[in-house]
Amino acid sequence: MTAVQTNTAGSPFGSVNAPRRSVLADEIYEILKSKLMDNVVEPGARLSIDGLSRDLKVSATPIREALARLESDGLVTKRAHHGYTAAPLIDARTFAELFRMRLLLEPACASWAAEIATPRQITAMEDLIAEMKTPLAGDGYESYKAFASQDAAFHGALAAATGVGLMVETLERLRPHAQLYRLYYTVGIADDTVREHERVLEAVTRRDQAGAAHAMSAHLSASRGRLAGALGQPETD
């Protein structure tokens, strides 16, 4: 945890001359959420309120609020009088549940998107796929993280193309990519993923709902198979 005080104005969070559009607690929330999603804070790591207060040079109050929100988000766990801990790394059971839910939700998501996605949304998804084809710069860990981020962006854009806010929220809540991205490090980046995304988007583009659902189902099953090895378990089906 490094100090955030980078501004000569004395405020940790930007110019004192600009009107505040958010409050400190919101900003702390975003900073901590980012660190948790990016695994800058390791899964299972202790999060000390006093420590964060010192590091971020703010009082405990906004820290507590931010952590309370993150608890409800499922990103941290809290034990009374003991403090907060970053949610643990995904285990085999959660992995299985996660893919089971994804295999229920995301083919339907693709099908719905095939029904009503706008040309603009489709173009945006094409751009995301093109971006995924660009060789990634940087060393191993960072490139896997970037890949996972692109992967997540494609799935997120597809959900948004359904126009069903509750689908977007439901998938966001599962946080598949934040939970799975570390597994990419073991199994490597898969060109297959990009091709599978392309097949999903082709079906969406030609308004083939069943095709989109099938392509997404195949993508998820393959993804599960690729990642399962990283968990030290063989694929079960």
Place this chain on the structure above:
Amino acid sequence: MTAVQTNTAGSPFGSVNAPRRSVLADEIYEILKSKLMDNVVEPGARLSIDGLSRDLKVSATPIREALARLESDGLVTKRAHHGYTAAPLIDARTFAELFRMRLLLEPACASWAAEIATPRQITAMEDLIAEMKTPLAGDGYESYKAFASQDAAFHGALAAATGVGLMVETLERLRPHAQLYRLYYTVGIADDTVREHERVLEAVTRRDQAGAAHAMSAHLSASRGRLAGALGQPETD
């Protein structure tokens, strides 16, 4: 804490002699969550931190924490420097999305439960159905609330019977019954609901996965039709 610790008669949180298993912020969270889920706090109502602090006779700190958690839960909304508001009543769009997601999730839920529900879990669901058949005591509003609570309990038990924690969480997060129960007041209590629950459970009991899914799908479609009138919109499909 001195005021609460020495105040036996007026303590909002029970006996001062019992060891505290939770902290004040947790208890405030439960109290407020209960009031929001039960609509004791009206949808759209202002929630004043200072007001709650005075009413509950605690400082603003645990109030703020509890509200922060409830914001992430989706039960309240917050505007910086303006305060918190109870989440608004369900509108037609959210209603449509809610049933769309339920029709995706809950037939699968019933199917999964048909696969692995234990006899004990099935018996518990039978008990819940029997309870729903008991004529409800009390006046209109309270009986509709009780009915909605029983309805929710049956669906919750079914989700638990899948053994998939993420399914339980996902359905909990949608909070269908807390959002819909007010609509029961307009359309009345439906004996059909009980019969539909019975059909779902019969299929689960005989391990008929497709039958369970179909029965749940029929139940949700019928429920949607019954409740849609209360929204001032005709059923669209």
Place this chain on the structure above:
DNA sequence: GCATCATAGATCCTATAGGAACTTGTAACC
């Protein structure tokens, strides 16, 4: 050597105080 107890330090939790921001009411002006 092991178990128990006491102590110190760290951390968590809540109350309180003070400043910032917002809302409402009133007076002055056109």
Place this chain on the structure above:
DNA sequence: GGTTACAAGTTCCTATAGGATCTATGATGC
């Protein structure tokens, strides 16, 4: 009558202080 400016009151937000709880370490007794 409508508009603008200002003041007062209310509420939100954060820092600080103090007490409660937990953890680790050392001392003592068996």
